[in-house]
Amino acid sequence: xxxxxxxxxxxxxxxxxxxxxxxxxxxxxxxxxxxxxxxxxxxxxxxxxxxxxxxxxxxxxxxxxxxxxxxxxxxxxxxxxxxxxxxxxxxxxxxxxxxxxxxxxxxxxxxxxxxxxxxxxxxxxxxxxxxxxxxxxxxxxxxxxxxxxxxxxxxxxxxxxxxxxxxxxxxxxxxxxxxxxxxxxxxxxxxxxxxxxxxxxxxxx
Amino acid sequence: xxxxxxxxxxxxxxxxxxxxxxxxxxxxxxxxxxxxxxxxxxxxxxxxxxxxxxxxxxxxxxxxxxxxxxxxxxxxxxxxxxxxxxxxxxxxxxxxxxxxxxxxxxxxxxxxxxxxxxxxxxxxxxxxxxxxxxxxxxxxxxxxxxxxxxxxxxxxxxxxxxxxxxxxxxxxxxxxxxxxxxxxxxxxxxxxxxxxxxxxxxxxxxxxxxxxxxxxxxxxxxxxxxxxxxxxxxxxxxxxxxxxxxxxxxxxxxxxxxxxxxxxxxxxxxxxxxxxxxxxxxxxxxxxxxxxxxxxxxxxxxxxxxxxxxxxxxxxxxxxxxxxxxxxxxxxxxxxxxxxxxxxxxxxxxxxxxxxxxxxxxxxxxxxxxxxxxxxxxxxxxxxxxxxxxx
Numbered sequence: 001x002x003x004x005x006x007x008x009x010x011x012x013x014x015x016x017x018x019x020x021x022x023x024x025x026x027x028x029x030x031x032x033x034x035x036x037x038x039x040x041x042x043x044x045x046x047x048x049x050x051x052x053x054x055x056x057x058x059x060x061x062x063x064x065x066x067x068x069x070x071x072x073x074x075x076x077x078x079x080x081x082x083x084x085x086x087x088x089x090x091x092x093x094x095x096x097x098x099x100x101x102x103x104x105x106x107x108x109x110x111x112x113x114x115x116x117x118x119x120x121x122x123x124x125x126x127x128x129x130x131x132x133x134x135x136x137x138x139x140x141x142x143x144x145x146x147x148x149x150x151x152x153x154x155x156x157x158x159x160x161x162x163x164x165x166x167x168x169x170x171x172x173x174x175x176x177x178x179x180x181x182x183x184x185x186x187x188x189x190x191x192x193x194x195x196x197x198x199x200x201x202x203x204x205x
Numbered sequence: 206x207x208x209x210x211x212x213x214x215x216x217x218x219x220x221x222x223x224x225x226x227x228x229x230x231x232x233x234x235x236x237x238x239x240x241x242x243x244x245x246x247x248x249x250x251x252x253x254x255x256x257x258x259x260x261x262x263x264x265x266x267x268x269x270x271x272x273x274x275x276x277x278x279x280x281x282x283x284x285x286x287x288x289x290x291x292x293x294x295x296x297x298x299x300x301x302x303x304x305x306x307x308x309x310x311x312x313x314x315x316x317x318x319x320x321x322x323x324x325x326x327x328x329x330x331x332x333x334x335x336x337x338x339x340x341x342x343x344x345x346x347x348x349x350x351x352x353x354x355x356x357x358x359x360x361x362x363x364x365x366x367x368x369x370x371x372x373x374x375x376x377x378x379x380x381x382x383x384x385x386x387x388x389x390x391x392x393x394x395x396x397x398x399x400x401x402x403x404x405x406x407x408x409x410x411x412x413x414x415x416x417x418x419x420x421x422x423x424x425x426x427x428x429x430x431x432x433x434x435x436x437x438x439x440x441x442x443x444x445x446x447x448x449x450x451x452x453x454x455x456x457x458x459x460x461x462x463x464x465x466x467x468x469x470x471x472x473x474x475x476x477x478x479x480x481x482x483x484x485x486x487x488x489x490x491x492x493x494x495x496x497x498x499x500x501x502x503x504x505x506x507x508x509x510x511x512x513x514x515x516x517x518x519x520x521x522x523x524x525x526x527x528x529x530x531x532x533x534x535x536x537x538x539x540x541x542x543x544x545x546x547x548x549x550x551x552x553x554x555x556x557x558x559x560x561x562x563x564x565x566x567x568x569x570x571x572x573x574x575x576x577x578x579x580x581x582x583x584x585x586x587x588x589x590x591x592x593x594x595x596x
Contacts, residue, residue, distance in 0.1 A: 063290035063409055065479045087289045196389040199397035199428075202339050 003040045004079040004181050009033075011026045011048040011096035012118070013087045014197055019118045020047065022150045022170075023084040025115055029174025030082065030181075037182045048095050055098050064102055076107045080181040081141070083132075084116035087124040091131040092117070100135065108141040112180040114173055115147035122161070125149035134160075144180060146173040206540040207551050208243055208533045209249025210242055210525065211284040211441065211508040214262035217515035220463045225515075234267075234518045238511070239272050241522050243279035245529035250276075251284035251508060252315065252591050256323050261545070266299040273307035281449075282306055284405075284441075284508065285316025285384045288345070292325035292361060296341075297348035297369040304374045309555025312381035314403055314439075315342060317391070329360070336360075342381075342394065349378035367427045375559045376568035380552055382439060387413075389420055396424030396436070398546065404501075405441035406481050407468060407510055415500040422502060434545070437552050439506035442494060442566040443482045446527045450485035457484045464514035487531035493531075495539050503548045 008027045012019030022043065031041045048055065054068035064072045075081060085096035115132050119125070128147045136143045148169050154160035161169075212235055218225040226234065237286040239250040252262045254268065262268060263494075269281040281303075286296065299311055317334045318324075324331040340358045347354050348369040357363035373379070385391035386409060395402040406414040418438055425436035446500035447453035454473065461473045461484075476482055483493045498504060509528060512521040544550060553561070562568045 057471040057475075061408060061467050061476070062411070063479075065410065065471070065475070069410075193389050193416070197422075198394055199393050202335070202390060202393065203343060 002038070002186070003042060004186055005042045005044065005074075005077065006034075006080045006082065006177075006181070007074050007078040008043060008082045009044060009047075009048065009075070009084065009096075009099065010102065011093045011099065013049055013086070013093070013095070013143060014024070015049070016153065018152070019084050019086045019116075022148065023082060024173060025167075025170050026082045026084065026114060026148060026177075026183075029170050030080070030114070030177050031174075031177040032166075033175045033178030035180060037178065039182055044074050045097075045127065046074065049100070052095055054062055055095065055102060058102050059098060059198045061072050071115040072103060072107075075103060077187055078111060079112070079184065079187050080177055081108065082114045082116065082177070083136075085116070085132070086126045087117050087131075088123070091127060092135070097135070099142040100139070102187075103139075105139070107135075111141050112114065112177055112184075113141040114144045116150070117147070118150050119150055122151040122153065125151065140162060142180065144176045146176050148160050148173050149204040206504070206537055206544075207248035207280070207506045208248045208528070208536065209251065209280070209282075209506070209508050210238070210511050211249075211251040211253070211282075212238065212262070213253045213510070214255060214510050215296060215465060215513055216259040216261060216262050217513065219460075219515040219517055221459050222517075226260050232511065233270065234345065234521075235262065236272065236275075237518065238521055238525070239279070239281075240275060240563045242525055242529075243276035245525050247279060247529050247533065248526065249280045249506065249508060251282035254287050254318075256287075256290075256321075256326065257320055266303045266358045266573065267368075269311065269349075270303055270306050273303065275309065279310075281311040282382075283313045284403075285314045287323075288315040288341050289334055290324055290329050290339075293341040293345040294348065294361070294364070294369065295365070297345050298371075300379055301349065301369065301371050302372050304379050304555075305371050309374050309379075312380040312382065312401075314384045314401075316317050317388075322531040333360070335388065338392060342383075346378070346398070350371050350386060374555065377481075377555065377558045377562045379555075380558060382437075382552075385417075387416070387417070392415070392417055392421035393424055396421050396430075396497055397428050399425065399428065399430035399540075401437035401439060403439035403441070403506070403508075406440045407443040408480060410479050411481060411497065411500050418501040432547070434502050434548050437506075437549065438501060438504035439508065439552075440501065440504060441481075441510065442496065442560055443480075444490045444494075444524075444528070445484045446487050446490060446531075447531070448486060450489060451483050460514040468514075480586045487527055489536050490532050491539075492530075495536055498540065500542070501592055503544050505549060505552050507536070 008023050010020045010023040010064055027043050034041045051068045058064040085092040115128055127172050128149055150166055154166040216231050241249050252265050253326055254265050256263055265283050272281055303311055317338050321331050329348055337360055340360055344356055352368055354367050355365055383391050383395035384403040386405055404414045404417055415516045422433035422436045424432040445453055445457035467476055478486055483490050511524050
């Protein structure tokens with residue numbers, strides 16, 4: 001049975017957090033879909049609230065230390081990423097963007113990413129498409145077609161989206177990510193020194 | 206092993222007094238610090254090069270040329286010389302002049318510079334940083350080793366029949382280091398030429414520094430300059446000392462907390478744990494720095510950042526005394542005790558480089574200018590040319 005690593009990034013600030021709740025549901029759906037394809041998923045959840053001070057320190061010092069360094073490494077070597085943020089003031093949370101800013105520019109290039117967001121009402125749901133998708137497009141991530149927005153109403157048994165209820169959207173998103181991840185070879189660990197051109201190439205270029 | 210200091214040359218308000226030196230005072234402080242380091246018996250003084258406030262050292266060879274005259278033993282160097290935005294022709298001329306004036310008691314360290322606007326101010330583009338460093342340095346080397354250079358490249362106007370003067374002292378160019386924090390291409394460049402590699406480790410975890418240094422060592426061996434452990438390595442360091450270690454922390458904390466680069470960020474304790482910053486007694490500095498060779502291998506030069514973050518001149522001079530009297534003699538002795546015989550104790554001196562070049566047959570006992578390099582012709586050619594005009 002082959003294995004894949006899935007890193008879940010959750011940037012909810014409250015505890016408990018509906019953002020974390022959505023992130024966990026998306027992870028569960030992905031794990032189940034991968035298992036159905038004979039693949040064991042190793043899930044690592046990065047709760048950005050716990051790393052908030054280290055994120056700011058890294059922005060000031062230029063290097064990630066401690067648990068943050070481990071989180072950054074995990075993202076770099078992931079076969080798939082689930083990134084979930086609350087929508088604050090019409091966009092992703094500042095802490096979420098700060099973490100993304102710390103990643104190396106190529107850290108998510110080509111990596112399958114499932115996007116999720118939470119907000120008080122469905123009126124914010126397009127934030128995924130005008131804020132999150134362009135950000136991950138810039139990072140050249142392989143953003144999955146289905147992204148999941150969960151408004152407060154979506155967590156109710158009644159209310160929310162009746163024709164496309166949240167659990168169905170979560171299942172579809174998990175299936176898409178699992179299919180993409182399953183189709184690929186596991187990510188090989190890459191080092192800073194793997195792709196250094198030889199000096200004669202540098203001189204000639 | 207060599208121990209010295211390197212200066213960024215920042216003008217920073219002393220947070221404990223609110224006092225800010227002006228540029229003139231800061232330049233004079235740097236001169237005082239360098240002279241003091243020489244008198245105290247340190248091996249190296251290196252100045253940075255910057256072209257934007259709050260940094261004063263824009264003209265390193267002017268400063269180092271003066272210091273060559275007023276110091277006796279200390280090696281004068283740079284940290285770093287901007288190989289990207291300086292004209293390599295001017296670098297060849299200025300540093301050969303410094304080499305002659307200092308009678309070989311100098312070397313220099315190439316760096317790219319990471320301040321975006323400085324590049325366009327000098328007509329360059331930071332996105333071309335690596336290609337600039339590679340092309341400019343390749344030209345600089347030719348200007349030092351070849352008497353007459355024909356050259357064309359991407360970043361500067363072509364040269365036809367150009368001779369850089371003065372020719373290097375004894376026909377042997379200065380020793381060159383390449384400094385980089387996170388660009389393996391620069392470690393590759395240093396390895397290719399068999400030059401020194403300097404990692405300014407002060408803002409980075411030592412694991413990262415060790416990875417970079419070990420990459421350089423492997424490539425040094427790959428290019429046939431010797432075994433990996435014979436590569437010439439330098440590290441940056443940062444310490445603040447007091448004989449009472451708690452007092453060192455209490456005295457340095459006000460400067461640390463608001464310092465440029467890391468101020469308002471991690472605590473002093475966290476930063477000291479994560480990077481080579483050591484704040485405490487001279488013995489603590491000895492314990493920490495004396496063990497770095499276990500991670501990066503036996504290395505040849507350790508530079509310390511001492512005058513920064515608004516520390517007053519008096520404190521800096523006192524730190525230099527502690528370093529020179531209580532730390533360096535012990536570190537030097539310990540390094541020498543564990544160093545294998547085939548590993549160089551220090552980067553090559555001018556005399557050693559001259560001896561090596563003569564052994565290799567690369568230079569003669571005395572180099573003579575055989576032709577008029579201004580026109581690239583001999584006197585006889587000029588007579589013919591003059592005849593042709595007057596005929």
